[in-house]
Amino acid sequence: MTIRVLVADDQPIARAGIAAMLDAENDIDVVGQSADGEDAVRDARALSPDVVVTDIRMPRLDGISATRRILVDLPCAVVLITTFDDDEYLFDGIAAGASGFLLKDSGPDLLAAAVRSASRGDSLIDPAMTRALIEQTVAPTGVGQPHVPRPEQLALLNELSERERVVLEAVARGLSNVEIAAELWVSVPTVKSHISSVLAKTRTRTRVQAAVFAYECGFMTPGA
Known part of the structure; x- marks a missing residue:
C-alpha cells in the first residue's frame, strides 16, 4: 500500500x-x-x-x-x-x-x-x-527513582488486564507491533487490538503517550 x-x-x-x-x-x-x-x-x-x-x-x-x-x-x-x-x-x-x-x-x-x-x-x-524526556519530566528526582503517580493514573492502570499490562510494558520499551507479536507469540492484528484497548483505557491517543503514561503512573521506572 x-x-x-x-x-x-x-x-x-x-x-x-x-x-x-x-x-x-x-x-x-x-x-x-x-x-x-x-x-x-x-x-x-x-x-x-x-x-x-x-x-x-x-x-x-x-x-x-x-x-x-x-x-x-x-x-x-x-x-x-x-x-x-x-x-x-x-x-x-x-x-x-x-x-x-x-x-x-x-x-x-x-x-x-x-x-x-x-x-x-x-x-x-x-x-x-x-x-531525556522521561528522565527530566517523569523522574525529576533522578534516574531509577520511582515517580509518584496521581490517583487517577492508578485508577486507569488498574483497568488494564494482565495481557494489556504486558503489552503496555512492551510499548514503553519501544517495541513495534511486529516485535510485540513475536515476543508474545500472537498475531499482529491481535497486538493492534490490545494496543487499541490500552490506549482507550489509559485515555491516551498514541503509543508514545501510552509509554509516557507507563512511566508517570509508576508502572515503569526510568533507568531500570
Missing part, C-alpha cells in the same frame, strides 16, 4: 528536500506541500493524507498547534521535524498526539522509517531524546 504524505515546512528548500527524499521511496507518495501550519491544516483536510510530516517552527501556526487541529479532524498520523534538539518540543509534540519526532539531519532512511512507522500506528522517536 502506498503511503500518502503531506509535507509542511516554511523554508522552500527544506520542504522540497524532504518531499524529494520521501518521493524517492517506492511505497511513499508525497501528495502535497504546505508553506506553514495554517496551510497544513487546510491541505490535510483537502488531501486526506495518511501521514503529515511537519516542521515545528513555522509562521502563522506552528507545527504542534497544527498537529492538534489536524488530529481532531482526521484519522491520520503526524511526524514532527525540527532543527532544535529541545526536550520541551518533544514533550509538547507527544501531548499534541504526534507519532514521531525527528531532527532535520536525521537522514532519508530514518525519515522514511518514521513515516512508515506512523502509518502503521507505531512511533519513531530518537531513543536519546526519549530517555
Whole structure:
C-alpha cells in the first residue's frame, strides 16, 4: 500500500528536500506541500493524507498547534521535524498526539522509517531524546527513582488486564507491533487490538503517550 504524505515546512528548500527524499521511496507518495501550519491544516483536510510530516517552527501556526487541529479532524498520523534538539518540543509534540519526532539531519532512511512507522500506528522517536524526556519530566528526582503517580493514573492502570499490562510494558520499551507479536507469540492484528484497548483505557491517543503514561503512573521506572 502506498503511503500518502503531506509535507509542511516554511523554508522552500527544506520542504522540497524532504518531499524529494520521501518521493524517492517506492511505497511513499508525497501528495502535497504546505508553506506553514495554517496551510497544513487546510491541505490535510483537502488531501486526506495518511501521514503529515511537519516542521515545528513555522509562521502563522506552528507545527504542534497544527498537529492538534489536524488530529481532531482526521484519522491520520503526524511526524514532527525540527532543527532544535529541545526536550520541551518533544514533550509538547507527544501531548499534541504526534507519532514521531525527528531532527532535520536525521537522514532519508530514518525519515522514511518514521513515516512508515506512523502509518502503521507505531512511533519513531530518537531513543536519546526519549530517555531525556522521561528522565527530566517523569523522574525529576533522578534516574531509577520511582515517580509518584496521581490517583487517577492508578485508577486507569488498574483497568488494564494482565495481557494489556504486558503489552503496555512492551510499548514503553519501544517495541513495534511486529516485535510485540513475536515476543508474545500472537498475531499482529491481535497486538493492534490490545494496543487499541490500552490506549482507550489509559485515555491516551498514541503509543508514545501510552509509554509516557507507563512511566508517570509508576508502572515503569526510568533507568531500570
